[in-house]
Structure formats: C-alpha cells, structure tokens
Amino acid sequence: MPSVLNIKKGVEEGLRLFLESLLREKKVAGVFTLRKTNDEGAAAYTLITDPEHMQQAVPLYPLMPMNAGKALSSHTLGSASEAPLAAIVRPCEMRAFTELIKREQGHRDNLLLISVSCAGVFPLSSLSNGTLSQELPDYWESAQNAEIPAFLRPTCAACEHFLPFQADITVGVLGQKELNKECNLFLNTTKAEEMAEGAPGSITSGELETPEIQAVRKERMAERRKLFEPFTAQDYGLSGLVQTFAPCLSCHGCSTICPICYCTLCDFDSKTHEYQPTSYSIELDQKGGMRIPPGTLFFHTGRMVHMAVSCVNCGMCSDVCPVNIPVATIFSKVGDALAEEFEYVAGRDAEEELPLGTYKADEYSDIGE
Numbered sequence: 001m002p003s004v005l006n007i008k009k010g011v012e013e014g015l016r017l018f019l020e021s022l023l024r025e026k027k028v029a030g031v032f033t034l035r036k037t038n039d040e041g042a043a044a045y046t047l048i049t050d051p052e053h054m055q056q057a058v059p060l061y062p063l064m065p066m067n068a069g070k071a072l073s074s075h076t077l078g079s080a081s082e083a084p085l086a087a088i089v090r091p092c093e094m095r096a097f098t099e100l101i102k103r104e105q106g107h108r109d110n111l112l113l114i115s116v117s118c119a120g121v122f123p124l125s126s127l128s129n130g131t132l133s134q135e136l137p138d139y140w141e142s143a144q145n146a147e148i149p150a151f152l153r154p155t156c157a158a159c160e161h162f163l164p165f166q167a168d169i170t171v172g173v174l175g176q177k178e179l180n181k182e183c184n185l186f187l188n189t190t191k192a193e194e195m196a197e198g199a200p201g202s203i204t205s206g207e208l209e210t211p212e213i214q215a216v217r218k219e220r221m222a223e224r225r226k227l228f229e230p231f232t233a234q235d236y237g238l239s240g241l242v243q244t245f246a247p248c249l250s251c252h253g254c255s256t257i258c259p260i261c262y263c264t265l266c267d268f269d270s271k272t273h274e275y276q277p278t279s280y281s282i283e284l285d286q287k288g289g290m291r292i293p294p295g296t297l298f299f300h301t302g303r304m305v306h307m308a309v310s311c312v313n314c315g316m317c318s319d320v321c322p323v324n325i326p327v328a329t330i331f332s333k334v335g336d337a338l339a340e341e342f343e344y345v346a347g348r349d350a351e352e353e354l355p356l357g358t359y360k361a362d363e364y365s366d367i368g369e
Contacts, residue, residue, distance in 0.1 A: 002208070003193060004172075005185040007201035012060045014183025014201070015088070015114075015171055019059070021199045022086055023051040028112060028195075029083035032072070033059040041132050045071050047085070059088040059114075060173065062121045062139055062149075063132065067259035067314045069096025073106035080109035086195075088114045088171075090121070091164040092314040095347020096259035098166070099310040102354055105262050112195055114185075115164030117174040117208060119143035120156030124319050146175035146212035148219060155315035155328045158224035160217055163208065165348050168192040175212035228333045241297055244330065247323040248296040254317035254327050255299075260307040268299045300327075304334055309355055310346045311335035 007014035022028045035046040035057050043061050045068055048054060068089045075081065089097070094115050100106045119139065126132040135151055142149035148157050164170055169192045172184035183201075186208050187193045196203070232240075252269060255261040311331045318328035339345055342355035 001205045003187045003196075004204045004206040005187060005196045005199060005201050006204050007183040007185070007199075008181070009183055010181065011171065011173060011176065011179045011183045012058065015059050015185070016054050016057055017200050018183070018185060018196075019057070019086060019088075020051045020054040022112075022195060023049070023054065025198065027084065028086045030085050031057070032068070032075075032085055032087040032089075033057045034061045034063070034065075034088070036061075040130075041127055047075075060116060060171065062119065062136070063124070063127060064090065064093075064121045064314065064316065064319075065124070066257065067096050067312075067316050068093040069098075069100060069312075070259040070262075072097045072111070073100040073259070073262065076107040076111070077105060080107035081111060084110050084112065086112040086114060088116075090118050091115055091161055091167075092118075092159070092312040092347075093259070094164050094167060095161065095312040096314065098347040098350050099260055099312065099354075100262060101350050102352075103262065108350065112168050112191060113166075114169040114171065115167035116171040117176075117213065118156075118159070118162040118164075119149055119174055120152040120159065120162070122151060123153050123315075126151065140179060143173050144175070144177060144179045146216050148216070148223065153315040153319065153328075154227055154326075155313045155318070155332060158220055158227045158332075159313055160220050160224060161313075161345070162216070162220070163213070165345075166350070168195075170208060172206075172208060174216055175210055227329055228336075231330065231333055241301065245297050245300050245325060247325060248300070249323060250296055250299065251322060252299070253320045253322070255303055257316045257320050258303075258307070259312070259314065259316070260310045261303065268295070268302065304331060308334045309338040309342065309344065312346050 007017060009017060019031045023031060030047045030049045031054065032045065032047050034043045035048065037044050043058055043063050044065055048057060072087060094113060097106060101108060119142065122132055122135060126135065139149040162174065168189045170186040170188060172186060173179065176184060184206060186206065187196055255266055308331055313328065313332045315328045317331065318326055321327055335346065344355050
C-alpha cells in the first residue's frame with residue numbers, strides 16, 4: 001500500500017500548496033502545469049519558476065489545449081532537463097511522452113512526473129462556446145462520486161487507462177469523497193517520497209485501486225464498446241474509408257496536434273506528395289475526374305500505419321478537426337486491435353519495445369513462410 005501525502009485543503013489548492021513548497025525549498029527549479037491565460041477560461045501549459053505565481057496555476061483544470069507529452073518532448077529532446085522540474089500531466093499525456101521517449105524524442109531524467117486519477121477533459125469547443133465554466137461544478141461532483149462527467153470528449157468517457165502508468169505521484173481525484181476538503185497525493189516512487197519530506201500535510205497510507213475505481217473502469221469499457229459500435233468491418237474497406245474521410249480538407253491539423261507525430265517535416269507535407277500539372281492530367285485521363293484536394297485517404301491510412309499502435313486516445317485529433325471527422329475514434333479502434341494483436345499498451349512502460357521495431361522469427365508463422 002503506497003504512502004499518501006494528505007493535505008487538508010481542496011484537491012487543487014492542496015496540489016498548488018505542495019508544488020509551491022517544492023519551489024520554495026528549491027527541490028525543483030520549475031513546475032510545468034496549466035495556467036489560466038484570460039478571464040474567459042482559456043489555459044495554456046506554462047513553466048512556472050516563481051513560487052508566488054503558483055496561485056495562478058490550475059493543474060487539474062479539465063481542459064487539454066495540447067497533449068503535454070509533446071511539450072515535454074520538445075523541452076527534453078536534446079538531453080534531459082538540466083535542472084529538476086515537476087510536471088503535472090494527465091495519464092494519456094504521460095503515455096504519449098513515454099512513447100516519444102522510446103523514439104528518442106525526449107528524456108525523463110530530472111523530471112518529477114505527477115499525474116491524476118483522471119475524470120477526463122472537456123472538448124475545446126466548450127471553451128469557445130462558453131459552456132465550460134457552467135459545466136465545472138457538475139464535473140467535480142461526478143469525479144468525486146466516481147461517475148463519468150457529462151459533455152466530456154468522447155475518448156475520455158471511453159478511456160479505460162485513466163490511472164497513470166509509472167507516475168511518481170498520482171493525485172487522487174476519481175472517487176475521492178472529500179475533494180473540496182482534502183488533497184491526497186499517492187507517492188509511488190522513492191523520488192516522490194523524498195520530495196514529500198517536509199511538505200505541508202501528513203503522511204498516511206491508502207489504496208488508489210478501490211471498488212469505485214473498478215466500477216468506473218467497467219463503465220468506461222462499456223462506453224468504449226458503444227463508441228466503436230457504429231464503425232463496422234465494412235467501414236475499414238476501401239469504400240468505407242473513402243466515405244469516412246471524404247469531408248477531409250487536407251489541413252493536416254490532426255497530425256500537427258498528435259503527440260505521436262513528431263517529424264519536423266511530415267512526408268505528406270513535403271514536395272514528394274505535391275501534385276504537379278502532369279499528375280492532374282494523368283489522373284483526369286485515367287479516371288475522368290479527380291478529388292480536390294488529392295491524397296486525403298493516402299494521408300490518413302499512411303498516418304494510421306505509422307502511429308496507430310502508439311495512439312494514446314487523447315482525442316486531440318477529433319477536437320481540432322474542422323469538419324468533425326471522428327479521427328480519434330477510428331484511430332482508437334485500430335489501435336485497440338493492434339494492442340490486442342501485439343499484447344502491447346501504448347505508454348505502459350518505457351522499457352517495453354515498440355512492436356513495429358521488434359522482429360520475432362516465429363511471429364505470424366500461421367499465415368505462411
């Protein structure tokens with residue numbers, strides 16, 4: 001049973017107090033967390049180095065302006081952080097960072113990774129249409145009662161990996177009955193226990209995997225099956241994919257926002273796939289007509305081949321799609337099939353090798369030599 005730092009403050013206030021103490025005691029040089037950017041509820045990931053500014057942080061704010069795994073990758077790409085940092089990320093963000101580490105796109109050393117038993121986040125549209133602030137009270141009440149809050153991103157409501165893998169500290173949220181009165185920080189590693197020494201609060205013990213958590217997992221798995229139901233095997237044939245991705249504008253926002261797509265220049269944005277006048281003429285002669293913009297299906301299937309096995313179901317791609325293609329649902333379903341095939345969970349363990357980079361002589365021997 002892990003040690004728990006119990007702080008007699010509301011969960012977000014208690015977490016801020018703990019992070020502020022880390023900065024004041026110079027145990028970390030900075031805190032990577034969400035911070036409000038205006039009075040309308042917008043927030044952005046920020047590196048806070050002054051303990052006086054921690055009161056402006058909103059580390060548990062149910063909004064994901066980007067997948068923080070990508071930001072941590074950018075910060076630690078060349079080498080590990082020179083100074084110790086604390087980073088508050090959601091489980092899918094942490095899994096994305098782990099997948100990027102496997103691709104040599106980041107380093108975990110010198111990071112205190114703090115995650116949360118995650119109730120999910122709202123789509124970005126809830127910020128633009130002004131409903132987010134109205135939904136917050138119900139969100140926290142649902143989280144406290146270990147229920148699925150209304151109006152979440154579909155992938156959040158259907159996420160079964162809402163407890164983080166390999167976090168140094170897990171902030172108890174789901175099913176914590178006194179969220180407005182106490183903050184429970186589960187200390188999962190020796191590093192976390194050292195950081196908690198002298199911090200506000202008292203050390204107790206507790207179990208994160210409670211019956212309430214197990215009930216939420218079953219409910220979310222049911223939501224996941226429901227989410228995938230409209231997408232049948234026929235939808236993944238050529239005609240089904242053509243129809244599904246027909247509205248695509250080729251903005252490539254889904255790949256730009258995806259934490260697993262990390263190439264400096266995507267091959268699909270390069271001149272390799274740039275149509276020349278001769279290409280138009282050939283296709284018009286062959287087909288009598290052509291799609292504008294061209295290559296959308298090739299783009300989506302190509303991206304799927306590259307990263308579906310590492311999809312962490314964060315939902316960013318669907319959230320930014322201007323024509324509401326359910327990109328995240330499609331990639332999640334394909335990713336689930338690959339996870340089952342390879343017995344692999346994206347972001348579960350940094351030491352676990354990527355299936356697409358692993359050769360096994362006896363693999364798929366049943367389908368021929």
